[in-house]
Amino acid sequence: MTGQSTVLKFGGTSVEDAAAFERVRDIVRARRDIQPVVVVSAMSRVTDALLRAVDTRTARGLGQHVERHRAVARRLVGGKRAEDIERELERASDEIVRLLGRVEHEPALATQLRDEIVAQGEQLSSSLLAAVLATADLPATWVDARRCIVTEDSPGRADPDMSE
Numbered sequence: 001m002t003g004q005s006t007v008l009k010f011g012g013t014s015v016e017d018a019a020a021f022e023r024v025r026d027i028v029r030a031r032r033d034i035q036p037v038v039v040v041s042a043m044s045r046v047t048d049a050l051l052r053a054v055d056t057r058t059a060r061g062l063g064q065h066v067e068r069h070r071a072v073a074r075r076l077v078g079g080k081r082a083e084d085i086e087r088e089l090e091r092a093s094d095e096i097v098r099l100l101g102r103v104e105h106e107p108a109l110a111t112q113l114r115d116e117i118v119a120q121g122e123q124l125s126s127s128l129l130a131a132v133l134a135t136a137d138l139p140a141t142w143v144d145a146r147r148c149i150v151t152e153d154s155p156g157r158a159d160p161d162m163s164e
């Protein structure tokens with residue numbers, strides 16, 4: 001390659017359940033020769049559920065979405081990778097509860113905290129997809145997008161800082 005990458009972007013309905021993750025896996029497998037960079041949104045309905053959680057300041061109702069991630073992992077990921085996904089789901093659930101508590105007690109930071117909470121959806125789906133791809137013997141390394149993209153300082157409406 002000459003320093004350029006092909007980006008494959010999958011939205012939420014492309015990763016809504018195990019069958020959808022299988023389709024993404026197959027698309028990536030068919031294009032493995034171009035060494036794609038894969039970008040994925042949160043599973044369908046997760047972003048809306050996270051936004052609702054911020055508005056209501058409760059994690060009630062998020063369990064069903066965590067369980068959807070578990071169902072994909074049970075079906076498509078095995079061994080140590082499945083254990084890693086389970087730990088990631090627990091970590092994210094705890095982090096969401098912690099951040100929701102901050103929204104309650106620090107309302108001036110609500111917009112910034114909302115961004116952090118909503119980002120958990122992409123974190124979960126991207127780490128899960130990396131595990132699905134790796135389980136299928138596809139070279140996959142999960143990268144935390146928060147370490148790759150610098151934004152200007154506008155919580156809730158941040159744009160990429162292209163000079164960075």
